[in-house]
Amino acid sequence: MGFEKILNLGGPLLLGAVTTVEITLVSLLLAIVIGLGLALLKLSRFKLLHWVIDIYVEVFRGTPVLAQLFIIYFGLAYMGFKVSAFPAAIIGLGLNGGAVLTEVFRAGLGAIHHGQREAALAVGMTPWSSLRYIILPQTWRITLPPLGNYAIALLKDTAVVSAIAAPEIMFYARNLVTSTFETTLIYVLAAALYFCLSFPLARLVERFEKRQSAWQ
């Protein structure tokens, strides 16, 4: 029975997995760019900037990803901007992630003792240099665990983009079910596939967290 069936079902699911990974990586990149950028911007003194960033963070963290995706995919189309599934997924997940990571990077930057920056300025570095050579390298180390955990959450969130017809794992799974009726097996395989993708990441994050606490 089983083995040939599993292979036949596995094929499309693996194709979906490729898209899943693609979406995860690109959205992650976008989220990091947004998050780091906004966290750095929040170092400035402009109260208005703080306000705008805070509103962005609150809104995107306070509403479901699915709602954000529907607005981008269906809502924008209604207003005349046609966005196809893949880009809509990236934008939606990226904006959502950016809000989460703004907090992560802000905390990471804040964790570096201000004395370090003072020392950097004292040896004659510009504020930008002190950021580049002293602050940011250390921020990476601190933010890597929460970043890693976010990446895992993002990987799982990609399942939701099946609702706007992005061709990732769950999308292929649903199609397979309608054509083969192997409902149980397909959904078990889909779950197992996600697990195989997230498990190594989870172990990596764990390993890094352990190394971190050893340093401290």
Add this chain to the structure above:
Amino acid sequence: MIEFLSVYAENWASWWPQIAKATGNTILLTVFSFALAVVIGVLLALGKLSRIGLIRGFCTAYIEIARGVPALAILFLIYFGLVPLGIVLDAFVAGFIGLGMSAGGYIAEVFRAGIQAVHKGQREAALATGMTPAMSFRYIILPQAVRIILPPLLNMLIILLKDTSICSLISTPELMLRAKDLAMMSFLPMHLFLLAGLIYFLLAWPLSLVTRRVEAHMRRSLRGA
């Protein structure tokens, strides 16, 4: 802008009753999943401490899987995947069981971390006074662990609230599904999804403010530890 807003005025009478009912379901769904998740979380956390290797292994595996598989996949498995095996669940039930089982894994870890965070010396001092391990847990460890656990627990509640929207994909009659149905029928996706987003926000934001307050309070009262 005015045109945009006037659409709401026109349709409010027909939308509101349905949206309100669906929102009620969303709230119920959140509460049930949370309750289930806490129960499962406690059992898993205790199970991980068990002396029986099989129980320990099962709980560890459950937690790993719950944290590594998307809630959507679990929901699909429970709602669709169990049908060939004879188990046909109502969409609402499948919804809160799926979310609860998924969140239970996270909550178990929150409990474990909270208990471990209480300084070892506290337990030592308790034992030195003549308290049994059970007494030290009840009077010394638990009260402090609760303070550590409360903020992440509240956070989980907010996450569950947002995740109930995923249940729309297994046709649970909650807010997201109602918004989508109305959007499809009226060809007004932007208005309806914005409305849905607003309602989620109005439900989640006060919760997050409370969580932040609780967090600040907890940090203060644990400083001596």
Add this chain to the structure above:
Amino acid sequence: MSQPLLQVEDLYKSFGSLEVLTGVSTTLERGHKTAVIGPSGCGKSTMLRCINYMETPSSGHIYLDGELFGEKRVNGTTARMTEKELAQQRAHIGMVFQGFYLWPHLNARDNVAIAPMKVRGMSDAEAYELADAMLAKVHMSHKAEEFPERLSGGQQQRVAIARALAQEPKLMLFDEPTSALDPELVGEVLKVIHELAEEGRSMVLVTHEIRFARDVADWVIFMGDGGIIEEGAPEELIAKPQHDRTRAFLRQILEH
């Protein structure tokens, strides 16, 4: 002849392959005070913690008032007690830790009263009366309602002493009670311990404060590498040490 309050018999303790105690024996009579001094890593804290079985000895026995402590006789030999059985015995020994370990979610009075209530089954009223009396003893009555985080290190340690006293124990164990304190706070704690010593409390005191040990103790034990190198009355051991190592240690410490 009445038996000693405490008998430590041939204690050995290893952590894995690391041998921390290599055969330590001593006795303590009721009302007497023994100070244990020595360099870091000599095993003095471990020895103290073995007395009330916070660490389980690898071999050796402890007797409190003639009774086997921490172990029970089973089939002609001895076995470690369960935590539940041990709890009952531990109620007779009060321990003060280097890190104080006051419970942060309880104020000072509750910290002192909770064990009498839950361990000894006293009523709330009795327990609080006892707690207030003990807090008065350590001169902390005015801070009875305060939580540990608002107390200085010295104040916390004094409350910790009151907590141990509330057990009305036969024996008090002090594990470097002032080592974690800022210098200006050390005195208030030593004063309290001194008062307890004058009262005639039986105690074993592990400490770095040599002059204090000399004033308070009637027997001093100098440990090194897990064993007792020299012991004697304070006037003799501290003033006229016999062993080279004792001499070197004391010279180093007392020069500060």
